[in-house]
Amino acid sequence: MSKHRDIDFFERPAAAREWQAQETALQAAREGRAPASAREAAYRRIDAAIRADDAVGLDADFAERLAAKAGPVPSSATAPEAGFEKQLTRLLLAALVLSGLGVALIEGGSWFHADPAAWSVAGNPWVIALLACLGASQGAEWLRRRLG
Amino acid sequence: MTETPADPRSDDRALVQAVLANAPGAFARLVREYQGLCWHIIQRMVRNPEDARELCQDTFLKVHQHLHQYRHESALKSWIGRVAYTVALRHLERKRIAIVDNVLGEDDDLSLLDSIGDGRDLEADCADEEMHGHLQAAIDTLPPLPRTVLTLYHLDELSIPEIAQVTGLAAGTIKSHLFRTRLKLRETLETRLGVPS
Structure with a gap:
C-alpha cells in the first residue's frame, strides 16, 4: 500500500x-x-544512466504481426x-x-395551489439559474464541436 | 516563407481517423510509433522481458479495441501510455507486487540533503563505466513507480502533466517522486565514492 507524501516545495x-x-x-x-558544479555533474550522470537503458525488446515485425492478429478496428457503431x-x-x-411525470401527477396539484407565483419563470431565480447552466453547457459543447 | 510546425494534435487526429477507417497499414503505423513508449513503461514497471512483451501486445490489443472511445481530450501518447500503465499495474497487482516503497518522511528528505556533500568532483572520481554500472544497478532496484516516472521524464521526455495523465497521479506526486528518487540516486553515487556524511 502506498503511503507516499507529496513534498511542499514552497514550505521547503x-x-x-x-x-x-x-x-x-x-x-x-x-x-x-x-556541468557547472559537482552536484550538477552527479545529476547529469543520473540522467545519462536513465537514458542509456533505451533498448526496446520487441521484435522488428511486432507492429505488422500485431496488426494482422488484431484485424479490423471496431467502430463506435459496431463495438x-x-x-x-x-x-x-x-x-x-x-x-x-x-418518474418525473409520475411525481408531477401525484403532487402537482398541491404545488400549484401552494404558491402559484412559483410557476412564474421570470420571477424564480432558481429557474433562471437552471436555464443559464443548461445554456452554458450546450454552448460549450457546440463550441467544442465547432473547434474540433 | 516560413514553415508552420506540425501540430501533434492534428497528426494524432489523422492517425486515429485512418485507423478507425481501417486504412491499410494504419494500425501497424500507430503501433510502430508508440511501441517504444509502451515498452519503456511496461518494462520499467514489471522488469521481466517476457512478461513485458506479452503485456505490450495486450496493451495494443486494448488500444485496438477501444480506440473508438478516444475523445482527443489528451494527446494520443498520453492515452496509449495510460493503457500501458494500467495493464502493467494490473499485472503487478495480480502478483501482489507493491509499486512504491513505504514513504520517506519529510525528515528523511532533509537528512538526505544534509548528508550529501557538495564539494566532491564526481567527474574526476572513479571510472565512468564503473559508476554507470552502479547507477544502473541502483535504478534496477527502485520500486516500479518511481523507476517508471524517471524513465518517462528523462528518456521519453514527457512533461510532468503528461506523466500525470499516464499514471492518474497528481502532478505534485509525480514531482515528489522525481525529486526523491533523483536525490536517493545522488546519495548512492556519494556512498559509492565513500563520501563521509
Whole structure:
C-alpha cells in the first residue's frame, strides 16, 4: 500500500533549491553545456544512466504481426459495449421522465395551489439559474464541436 | 516563407481517423510509433522481458479495441501510455507486487540533503563505466513507480502533466517522486565514492 507524501516545495526551500539543481542539470545535459558544479555533474550522470537503458525488446515485425492478429478496428457503431451503453442510457432517460411525470401527477396539484407565483419563470431565480447552466453547457459543447 | 510546425494534435487526429477507417497499414503505423513508449513503461514497471512483451501486445490489443472511445481530450501518447500503465499495474497487482516503497518522511528528505556533500568532483572520481554500472544497478532496484516516472521524464521526455495523465497521479506526486528518487540516486553515487556524511 502506498503511503507516499507529496513534498511542499514552497514550505521547503532547501528541497526547492535541490529540485532546481536537478532541473538545471537536466537542461544543461540537453543543451550540451559543461556541468557547472559537482552536484550538477552527479545529476547529469543520473540522467545519462536513465537514458542509456533505451533498448526496446520487441521484435522488428511486432507492429505488422500485431496488426494482422488484431484485424479490423471496431467502430463506435459496431463495438459491442456501445450498443449496451445506448440501451442503458435510453432506459435511464425513460425512467427519469416517467418518474418525473409520475411525481408531477401525484403532487402537482398541491404545488400549484401552494404558491402559484412559483410557476412564474421570470420571477424564480432558481429557474433562471437552471436555464443559464443548461445554456452554458450546450454552448460549450457546440463550441467544442465547432473547434474540433 | 516560413514553415508552420506540425501540430501533434492534428497528426494524432489523422492517425486515429485512418485507423478507425481501417486504412491499410494504419494500425501497424500507430503501433510502430508508440511501441517504444509502451515498452519503456511496461518494462520499467514489471522488469521481466517476457512478461513485458506479452503485456505490450495486450496493451495494443486494448488500444485496438477501444480506440473508438478516444475523445482527443489528451494527446494520443498520453492515452496509449495510460493503457500501458494500467495493464502493467494490473499485472503487478495480480502478483501482489507493491509499486512504491513505504514513504520517506519529510525528515528523511532533509537528512538526505544534509548528508550529501557538495564539494566532491564526481567527474574526476572513479571510472565512468564503473559508476554507470552502479547507477544502473541502483535504478534496477527502485520500486516500479518511481523507476517508471524517471524513465518517462528523462528518456521519453514527457512533461510532468503528461506523466500525470499516464499514471492518474497528481502532478505534485509525480514531482515528489522525481525529486526523491533523483536525490536517493545522488546519495548512492556519494556512498559509492565513500563520501563521509
